[in-house]
Amino acid sequence: MGAEVSDIPWGLVLILLPLMGGMACFLWPRVTTMLGLVTVFGVALSVAGLGWQILENGVYRHAVGGWGAPLGIDLYADGLSLLMLTATALVGLGVSVYSAAYFRREDATRFWPLWLFLLAGLNALFLSADIFNLYVTLELMGLAAVALAALTGGKDALGGAMRYLLAALLGSLAYLLGVALLYHGFGTVDITLLGQRVESGPVLWAALGLMGAGLLLKTAVFPLHFWLPPAHASAPAPVSALLSALVVKASFYILLRLWLSIFGPLVGEEGVDTLLGLLGATAVLWGSVQALRQTRLKLLIAYSTVAQIGYLFLAFPLAAAAGVTAWHAVIYLAFSHALAKAAMFLVAGNLLRFGGHDRIADLDRVVQRLPLTTGAFALAGVSIMGLPPSGGFIGKWLLLEMALAQGRWDLVVVMILGGLLAAGYIFKVLGRAFTQAEVTHKSRAVPACMEWAALLLAIGAVLLGFLAVPVLSVVGIGDPFGVSGVRP
Amino acid sequence: MNGNTWLPLLVIASSLLPGLIIFGLAENRVRLRIALNLVGAIVKLVLVGWMLWGTSQGLHYEMRLVLLPGLELVLRAGPLSLLFVSLSAVLWLVTTVYAIGYLEGSPYRSRFFGFFSLCVTATVGVALAGNLITFLVFYELLTLATYPLVVHRGTEAARRAGQTYLIYTVLGGALLLLGTVWLYTLTGTLEFTPQGFLSEVGEEHHFALIIIFVLLIAGFGVKAALVPLHGWLPQAMVAPAPVSALLHAVAVVKAGAFGIVRVVYDVFGMEFASGLGVTGPLAWLAAITIIYGSMRALFQDDLKRRLAYSTVSQVSYIILGVAIAGPIAAIGGVVHLVHQGLMKITLFFCAGNLAETLGIHKVSEMNGVGRRMPWTMAAFTVGAFGMIGAPPVAGFISKWYLGLGALEAGQGWVIIVLAGSSLLNAAYFLPILHRAWFREPPDAWPEEHDFGRKETALMLLLPPVVTALMALAAGLLASAPFSPLEWAKLIAVREFYQP
Amino acid sequence: MSAAFLYALVGMGLFSLGVYALIVHAHLLRKILAINVMGSGIFLVLVALARRTGEAQPDAVPHAMVITGIVVAISATALALTLMLKLAAETGCAELPDEKRE
Structure with missing residues (x-):
């Protein structure tokens, strides 16, 4: 039995299962919710299967159809891929359970196939090891994400989605041109091989500029974040959760992979890392201040995403001296942000459902009426603020420790200020939850599974604070940080 | 693991678990809630008594949980911890009785007693913390758990008092975090040690240590209401009386004062701190x-x-x-x-x-x-x-x-x-x-x-x-x-x- | 200067032209066309650079990439056009709505 389970190419299952599930949803729209839930559970189990394989045998490789590179496609998964797949599966499970109650019949038939295609795109992306395949999966994921953002129709959602689509296409085409240049220059698209072959020169710099700009745009790093708040705030809550928690992380993941294997070792110390850090620092401050200024909950959460993405880039200037610790911090921040931010958007969905609006100033007394939802927001907030014990705390602790050890006081100040501002916008919401104004609006019941989905995701973000040692040891499988981590 | 490891954890759990259960109780389950509160308080008292007795017999109570390599959550029953934990356990029982009488018939009691229990959990954690990071974890938990108690009445005045309270304590927490991480980068340990653990730190870092001292004292001084960081305390008086009693006698202010005692005695060490001036x-x-x-x-x-x-x-x-x-x-x-x-x-x-x-x-x-x-x-x-x-x-x-x-x-x-x-x-x-x-x-x-x-x-x-x-x-x-x-x-x- | 290099330069030019048009034009159809011009530019670069070895048989990999890229571009264009039509039906104007200022 054990041998059979470990022989299954789980990576392939992870891509094919949601693709087939999505098509099945088109074919049998009446049972779409059930099909969707079963598929997502299946994907979660497959991630577990893949994880078991990786723990047993080390890095996972699979040549699709037996073709192999350069014309065929290789699937590849090390510890870092596994972590991203796990985050996707966890967030996906939470959002799926939530969506089963959230979408009514008509919306459900549109939501589920798109979400399953998105899931397929995400899984394929995290399993890809060549830069062209990453482009294809990036587009697959991006198109599904745009369609999801436009799901409810209406001027705001359509406008947000259109802006998102144009930004996404601009980003991925810039990336594609970079791919063309790298292939021309070094004759391969395989990341590992490229890492061995690349040398500094005009081709490398041009590719870095194009791919970097494209991916930064898709990751919504300040000042390229303009498309994110309208798209994330106007989409339905579960979609916003997916976009903020996973889709943005996917393009960041590509950037991280490229940096680790190809660009970092060559150009890391020539000011590019400083530039990335500067963008990150500005994003932290600007996004937090914007979040604090918002009067709508969903926009607040969306700007908080802009700020939290900034933290991921603070690690780049620290990595030269701190090596693998910097990337550990990034991974931890990304993982816990995925869980916490998904929980927050689901909370916003609950409040919208309950009160029919998301004006922060009118959230009175929700703490009595939706205690689980408020609790979810508070717990997710703990991780976003970086308070202990939570995944966010571990990430920020590592960052702070490195910044202090390297005497980078500028980054220290940014991190502390970012934490304070985050506390400001989180408690701006929570403070209103306790006041006792009269109820002025009709309220609708919120199904229990919607409240619990948000709460469990938030609890997950907090529990991550206790799991750093095992998680980080799994991430190290296959030495994803090795190239950039080891320096003479 | 043996009993000596589990006992500090049980002392924490004796208020954490009742608190979490109480959150889930319907408002009208008055008797069950009272029973949970009192049983939790009495169990904690008994456990603390047991720990006191064991310590007097020379037993060593310690629990460790690795957060990151080199960074551990430590609960340990030293003399200073036991003094504070005994005080908290005794006063919690008394305050619980008082709060049950005081809030009889008022709304949202499940929420109140839930956070009340969390608050005590945090205080006991602060008392038993065996290193600065554990102290910090529970200290922040204390901030979060007391906030809903301060704004419990739900009036606009309560909301504003809560806001003031947060601004002070969150700022304090940030200073504390900064000081703690900085200290950690200099020493590589945060373990509370009698007479401090800084004597090995080189001369060239003494100026940094002075700043760290200021950061830590400022972080704790907010809760201990050291002038000029005391502004939140009189405003927080809008809270119900049992909260004021607990905040002012045991939990918040004491946690701050206790933190200062810890910093001077077990982090810097009296002699070293005097030497730094x-x-x-x-x-x-x-x-x-x-x-x-x-x-x-x-x-x-x-x-x-x-x-x-x-x-x-x-x-x-x-x-x-x-x-x-x-x-x-x-x-x-x-x-x-x-x-x-x-x-x-x-x-x-x-x-x-x-x-x-x-x-x-x-x-x-x-x-x-x-x-x-x-x-x-x-x-x-x-x-x-x-x-x-x-x-x-x-x-x-x-x-x-x-x-x-x-x-x-x-x-x-x-x-x-x-x-x-x-x-x-x-x-x-x-x-x-x-x-x-x-x-x-x-x-x-x-x-x-x-x-x-x-x-x-x-x-x-x-x-x-x-x-x-x-x-x-x-x-x-x-x-x-x-x-x-x-x-x-x-x-x-x-x-x-x-x- | 080889013919391939010239093609590649033209491709680059098309890409830049597309970026420019995408930014300056307000009408969505023009923006979508601009994206397509960008895509074509990249495909031209890929096809041209396939001759990098100077052998009689050009490298097949970039050609495979172009085919894949075209498929992706068609899907993206279809989605963009649908969105544009919906938006036009909703607002009566095929331009991006102004971002709301708070």
Whole structure:
């Protein structure tokens, strides 16, 4: 039995299962919710299967159809891929359970196939090891994400989605041109091989500029974040959760992979890392201040995403001296942000459902009426603020420790200020939850599974604070940080 | 793992689990909620007693959980921890009884008692923390758990008070985090060690260490209400009386003061801190806080605000005792941690009784109240005399040792501060007592509730009487074994004399 | 200067032209066309650079990439056009709505 389970190419299952599930949803729209839930559970189990394989045998490789590179496609998964797949599966499970109650019949038939295609795109992306395949999966994921953002129709959602689509296409085409240049220059698209072959020169710099700009745009790093708040705030809550928690992380993941294997070792110390850090620092401050200024909950959460993405880039200037610790911090921040931010958007969905609006100033007394939802927001907030014990705390602790050890006081100040501002916008919401104004609006019941989905995701973000040692040891499988981590 | 590992965890769990269950209870499950509260409080008391007994038998209680390589959550039962944890466990039981009586019939009790239990959990965690990071974890949890209690009433004033409270404590928490991480990068450890763990740090880092000291003291000073970081405390008085009692006697302010004690004794070490020259300014800051708090208390008509400023002043006795840098003063400071808790909680319970029974919120409304509520006012009187420092109440012991310690350390100016503060204490407490006992009662009280032949509900009356008796006992039986004073001596010996 | 290099330069030019048009034009149809011009530019670069070895048989990999890229571009264009039509039906104007200022 054990041998059979470990022989299954789980990576392939992870891509094919949601693709087939999505098509099945088109074919049998009446049972779409059930099909969707079963598929997502299946994907979660497959991630577990893949994880078991990786723990047993080390890095996972699979040549699709037996073709192999350069014309065929290789699937590849090390510890870092596994972590991203796990985050996707966890967030996906939470959002799926939530969506089963959230979408009514008509919306459900549109939501589920798109979400399953998105899931397929995400899984394929995290399993890809060549830069062209990453482009294809990036587009697959991006198109599904745009369609999801436009799901409810209406001027705001359509406008947000259109802006998102144009930004996404601009980003991925810039990336594609970079791919063309790298292939021309070094004759391969395989990341590992490229890492061995690349040398500094005009081709490398041009590719870095194009791919970097494209991916930064898709990751919504300040000042390229303009498309994110309208798209994330106007989409339905579960979609916003997916976009903020996973889709943005996917393009960041590509950037991280490229940096680790190809660009970092060559150009890391020539000011590019400083530039990335500067963008990150500005994003932290600007996004937090914007979040604090918002009067709508969903926009607040969306700007908080802009700020939290900034933290991921603070690690780049620290990595030269701190090596693998910097990337550990990034991974931890990304993982816990995925869980916490998904929980927050689901909370916003609950409040919208309950009160029919998301004006922060009118959230009175929700703490009595939706205690689980408020609790979810508070717990997710703990991780976003970086308070202990939570995944966010571990990430920020590592960052702070490195910044202090390297005497980078500028980054220290940014991190502390970012934490304070985050506390400001989180408690701006929570403070209103306790006041006792009269109820002025009709309220609708919120199904229990919607409240619990948000709460469990938030609890997950907090529990991550206790799991750093095992998680980080799994991430190290296959030495994803090795190239950039080891320096003479 | 054996029992010695699990016991500290069980002490934490004995309030955490009831709290989490209570969150899930429907509002009308009154009996179950009361049962959970009381069982949790009693179990905790028993466990703490067990730990005390075990420690006296030479057992070592410690639990470790690795957060990151080199960074661990540590719960450990040292002498200082046990002193604070015993105080918390005893006062939690008393306050629980009081809160059950006080909140009878009011809305949102499940939420209240849930956070109340979390708050105690955090306090016990702070007490048992074996290193600075664990301390920080529970210290932040304490901030989060007390916030809903401060805003519990849900009024606009409560929301604003909560906001002020948060701004202070979150800023304090950020400074603390910065100081902690910085310290960690210099030393690679955060483990509380008697006489500190910094003696190995090189000369070139001493300036950084001074800044770290300032950061840590500022972080803890917010909760300990050190001037000028005390602004949140009087505002937080909008909270219900049991919250004020718990916040001011045990949880929040004490956690701050306890943190300062930890930083000076177990992080920097007394000798090292004096060498850096940081204890002198700390002593001055404490002295200023003592005088300033007393002066402000003098002019408050609102009873709870007067008590709040009195707290600002009294908590700094602890800090003063620590900062004088002599063994006898240390005894006075550490023992005041317990004594102030007992006395101040008594006073807040009494203030709550006056408000609940007669609708009295102001000092000027207290004429003749001693005749209407003799037991309550008797307890109040004990507490007030203790604060003034009159023998034989516990407060006298604290001041005696502080004064002696100051002379021993050659810092005579402290005597002037102590004397001035005692005079001021007398000036703001004696008029209250005079009104209560010697003036004629008015024709009608502001808002009188009928409790039959008793002066007030039994569950409101018992707690202050019990804590007043404890405050008396702590003074009268100061030299008995296991008294707070004996305990404080043990801690001082450990800090100053053992190699 | 080889013919392949010239093609590649033209491709680059098309890409830049597309970026410029995408930014300056307000009408969505023009923006979508601009994206397509960008895509074509990249495909031209890929096809041209396939001759990098100078052998009679050009490298097949970039050609495979172009085919894949065209498929992706068609899907993206279809989605963009649908969105544009919906938006036009909703607002009566095929331009991006102004971002709301708070």
